[in-house]
Structures are given as C-alpha cells and as structure tokens.
Amino acid sequence: MNQAVCTMAEKLNIIIVGASYLGSKVARALAKSMPQDLAVNHRILLIxxxxxxxxxxxxxxxVVVPNHEHxxxxxxxxLFNEAQCNAQIITASVETVNESEIVLDRDTPFGRRLPWHILVMATGSRLSPPANMPTSTKVDSVQYLKNLQERIRTAKSIALVGGGAVGVxxxxxxxxxxxxxxVHLIHSRDRLMSRFDASLGDIVLQTCKELGIHVHLGTRAKLPxxxxxxxxxxxxxxxxxxxxxLKCTGQVINSEPIRELAKESxxxxxxxxxxxxxxxxxHPRIFAVGDVNDL
Ligand SMILES: Cc1cc2nc3c(=O)[nH]c(=O)nc-3n(C[C@H](O)[C@H](O)[C@H](O)COP(=O)(O)OP(=O)(O)OC[C@H]3O[C@@H](n4cnc5c(N)ncnc54)[C@H](O)[C@@H]3O)c2cc1C
Incomplete structure (x- = not known):
C-alpha cells in the first residue's frame, strides 16, 4: 500500500456529519471511489x-419484543476497510460550523476544531424516545430498551400520543x-399516518380496530x-x-450546526x-443529504 495515502496529517478534510443510513453510505462510496491522486491530499472524516x-x-x-435489542x-x-485508510470515524457531536472550521463537543485525536474543505450534512432528524434513543452508547441504549420492554410488559394500560408511523x-x-x-392511540389529525396516502390511513385504522386498539382521532392531548x-x-x-x-410526536430537523453559517438556506x-x-x-462546498435536506 502506498504509505503516502495513509498519512493523515496535512490533508484537506472532507467532513461528513452523521453516520446513519445516508452519511455512512456517502462516506463509504467516497472512500471506495476516491482516485489515488486525490487521496494523497484529501481525507474523509465521518463524525x-x-x-x-x-x-x-x-x-x-x-421497544416491545425482548431479547433482540442489541x-x-x-x-x-x-465501515472502512484497510484499503480505504484515508477515511476515519470520529465519535463526537458537531456543535457549530463556521466558514473554515467545525467545532466538536469534545477533544478527539484530531482535535476539537477541524478545518473543513468539503462538508456533507447527513444529520437527519430526531424524535422523542423511544423513536430515538435518549443516550449515545450501545450499552445505555440496550438498557433503556430493556427497561421500557419491562414497563410495557407490566403496564395494564398504555397511551401513545402521535398516530404517525412510529405510534402506529x-x-x-x-x-x-x-x-x-x-392500548390508546391518540392523533390530532382525522386520519392515522396522515402524511401518507389516504387509503393507507384507512387500512391502518381498520387493522388497529381489529386488534382492539382505542383510536382517538382529530383530538389533541394535554401531554402529562x-x-x-x-x-x-x-x-x-x-x-x-x-x-x-409514550410520546410519538415532535420531529426536529438536525440542521443546528449550520443554522448561523447558512441561515438563508x-x-x-x-x-x-x-x-x-x-x-x-x-455555499457550494456544503452538501446536505437525506432527511435533513428539503428534497
Ligand atoms: C423509529 C423509526 C422507524 C423508522 N422506520 C422506517 C422504515 O421502516 N422505513 C423507512 O423507509 N424509513 C423509516 N424511518 C425513517 C428513516 O429512519 C429516515 O428516513 C432515515 O433514518 C434518514 O436517514 P438519514 O441518514 O438522513 O438521517 P438519520 O437516520 O436521522 O441520521 C442522522 C445521523 O446524524 C447524527 N447526527 C445528527 N446531528 C449530529 C451532530 N451535530 N454531530 C454528529 N452526529 C450527528 C445522528 O446521531 C444520526 O446518526 C424510521 C424512522 C424512525 C425514527
């Protein structure tokens, strides 16, 4: 292997923020396809x-079925094999991005402030737990799911607020x-899964009724x-x-890190x-992919 390709110092940073479905795919595709002459002076950092x-x-x-949560x-x-050693994963949260640097929430082997050459925002969105985990490590998230499974197992009655895909x-x-x-499912709209085609809402409602779920449509709940x-x-x-x-509402788009820099977008x-x-x-050197963009 060309040693120059593997020396990470003094390279221009292609930074991808978010390693979920979109970010990890972008990072892998870039790492696989980057020509040698670019790889000598660029590195991919997936944060x-x-x-x-x-x-x-x-x-x-x-959340419901035990013993699979891990x-x-x-x-x-x-994610990256040895041949793609110009790519690295950094475990940290990006707090802000300015014209030249990203700022992380912690010290890392790459420092806390990193210069960026190309930035890919793949930061998606977040929902309240249990649709997203309240913690960032596997150990804690597995424990969170186990605790919730036990609470569901022992509860006689459960209400879910939000009749989108997750609540349903x-x-x-x-x-x-x-x-x-x-089980009560409470939804403020007149149709379950109201962001999808109307016929799907009808099918889902029918299934809920057959299962014996109490569906409350067109009414808002005062959240406890x-x-x-x-x-x-x-x-x-x-x-x-x-x-x-269980709260199953309130999607927030994770665009905060560039809200100041690219406020007009x-x-x-x-x-x-x-x-x-x-x-x-x-900002032609900034890209946004997946749920965080408006396509
Ligand atoms: C519970 C649930 C079930 C779903 N089921 C389905 C399904 O069955 N079929 C389907 O098609 N879709 C489903 N979806 C929707 C699907 O998950 C999203 O469309 C998809 O996750 C979008 O991918 P993404 O990579 O754009 O963003 P996300 O998956 O939201 O990932 C964003 C990543 O960025 C990271 N991140 C965010 N901000 C920062 C930051 N500042 N610094 C560092 N990292 C950051 C996050 O930790 C996360 O890993 C589901 C969604 C949820 C919540």
Missing part, C-alpha cells in the same frame, strides 16, 4: 455522536404481543409531565388514565434548502 450505527427501523419493535446497534469499525407501529406491536392490554402512571386529558374532554404514556421547518446537486446555495 457521529453515537457509538454505533443505530438501525432505527427496528426500534419500535424492540441487534439494533451495529459496530462501525468495519408501537401500538400495533404492543397489542399483537400482549392482546390483554388496554410524567410517562406514567398518569391521566391524559383530550381536547374532546375525555380523560384517559393509563399506567404508561434554512427553511422554517428546519430543513436545509439544497439545489438539485445537493449543494447549499451560496
């Missing part, structure tokens, strides 16, 4: 605040796995301060008492406006 790749799609099920957190150590999946999994529990036992007051006046309450919902090339207007 991720979580210790492991989080396979989000499995979270709703592993499978949701996948080591990233094999968790409530139907609870009722499929524990048919004797009283505790996750239970608690009472939940609905706009309709109805009051529901449950042993456990941040939409009101927090997404980053990009051109068809995925570049941020007026």
């Amino acid at each position: 991720e605040r979580n210790s492991h790749f989080s396979h989000l799609f499995t979270f709703p099920r592993f 499978k949701a957190f996948i080591p990233m150590s094999k 999946q968790i409530s139907t999994d609870i009722k499929s796995y524990y048919s004797d529990k009283e 301060d505790t996750d239970g036992p608690c009472t939940i007051e609905l706009q309709s006046g109805e009051i529901i008492s449950v042993d456990l309450y 941040i939409n009101s919902d927090g997404t980053i406006h990009v051109l068809r090339t995925l570049q941020v207007e007026k």
Whole structure:
C-alpha cells in the first residue's frame, strides 16, 4: 500500500456529519471511489455522536419484543476497510460550523476544531424516545430498551400520543404481543399516518380496530409531565388514565450546526434548502443529504 495515502496529517478534510443510513453510505462510496491522486491530499472524516450505527427501523419493535435489542446497534469499525485508510470515524457531536472550521463537543485525536474543505450534512432528524434513543452508547441504549420492554410488559394500560408511523407501529406491536392490554392511540389529525396516502390511513385504522386498539382521532392531548402512571386529558374532554404514556410526536430537523453559517438556506421547518446537486446555495462546498435536506 502506498504509505503516502495513509498519512493523515496535512490533508484537506472532507467532513461528513452523521453516520446513519445516508452519511455512512456517502462516506463509504467516497472512500471506495476516491482516485489515488486525490487521496494523497484529501481525507474523509465521518463524525457521529453515537457509538454505533443505530438501525432505527427496528426500534419500535424492540421497544416491545425482548431479547433482540442489541441487534439494533451495529459496530462501525468495519465501515472502512484497510484499503480505504484515508477515511476515519470520529465519535463526537458537531456543535457549530463556521466558514473554515467545525467545532466538536469534545477533544478527539484530531482535535476539537477541524478545518473543513468539503462538508456533507447527513444529520437527519430526531424524535422523542423511544423513536430515538435518549443516550449515545450501545450499552445505555440496550438498557433503556430493556427497561421500557419491562414497563410495557407490566403496564395494564398504555397511551401513545402521535398516530404517525412510529405510534402506529408501537401500538400495533404492543397489542399483537400482549392482546390483554388496554392500548390508546391518540392523533390530532382525522386520519392515522396522515402524511401518507389516504387509503393507507384507512387500512391502518381498520387493522388497529381489529386488534382492539382505542383510536382517538382529530383530538389533541394535554401531554402529562410524567410517562406514567398518569391521566391524559383530550381536547374532546375525555380523560384517559393509563399506567404508561409514550410520546410519538415532535420531529426536529438536525440542521443546528449550520443554522448561523447558512441561515438563508434554512427553511422554517428546519430543513436545509439544497439545489438539485445537493449543494447549499451560496455555499457550494456544503452538501446536505437525506432527511435533513428539503428534497
Ligand atoms: C423509529 C423509526 C422507524 C423508522 N422506520 C422506517 C422504515 O421502516 N422505513 C423507512 O423507509 N424509513 C423509516 N424511518 C425513517 C428513516 O429512519 C429516515 O428516513 C432515515 O433514518 C434518514 O436517514 P438519514 O441518514 O438522513 O438521517 P438519520 O437516520 O436521522 O441520521 C442522522 C445521523 O446524524 C447524527 N447526527 C445528527 N446531528 C449530529 C451532530 N451535530 N454531530 C454528529 N452526529 C450527528 C445522528 O446521531 C444520526 O446518526 C424510521 C424512522 C424512525 C425514527
């Protein structure tokens, strides 16, 4: 192997923030395809605040079904193979980005402030736990899921607020796995999974009814301060008492690190406006991919 390729000092940084579905794919594709003449003076730094790749799609099920939770957190150590040694993963959170540097939340072997040449924002979005983990390490996240599984197992009644994909999946999994529990699904819109096609909402509602889930549509809930036992007051006046309450609403777009630098490209919902090339207007060396952009 060409030793020059593996010397990481004094190279221009191609920084990818976020190592989830999009960021890890971009980083691997770049590392694989970078020509030797570019690799001698560029390095790829993939920055991720979580210790492991989080396979989000499995979270709703592993909230309910025990003994699989460890499978949701996948080591990233094999993301780049030896031949792609101009790529590294840094475990840290990016706090801010200015014209020339990114600032991390901690000291790393690469320092706390890193100059950037190309920046790829792959920071996605976040939801309240359990749709996202409240912690950043595998050990703590596995423990969090185990605790929640136990609380669900012992609760006689459970309310979920938010009838999007996450609320629907968790409530139907609870009722499929524990048919004797009283499950309430509360949604402010007139249709479940209202961001999708209307016919899907009808199918999902029918399935919820067949499972015996109490679906409350078109009503807002006054959110309790505790996750239970608690009472939940609905706009309709109805009051529901449950042993456990799960919040499945409130998606936030993770564009904070560049909100100051590229303020003219941040939409009101927090997404980053990009051109068809995925570049941020007026900042041609910044790209945004995945859920964080507005495509
Ligand atoms: C519970 C759940 C289930 C889902 N199920 C499905 C499904 O079945 N099918 C489907 O198609 N879609 C599903 N989705 C949606 C899908 O997960 C998203 O579309 C997808 O995750 C978007 O990928 P992304 O890489 O753009 O961002 P994300 O997956 O949101 O990843 C962003 C990454 O950036 C990191 N990050 C953020 N900010 C920083 C920072 N400042 N510094 C360092 N790192 C940072 C985060 O830790 C995270 O790893 C689901 C979503 C959830 C929450």
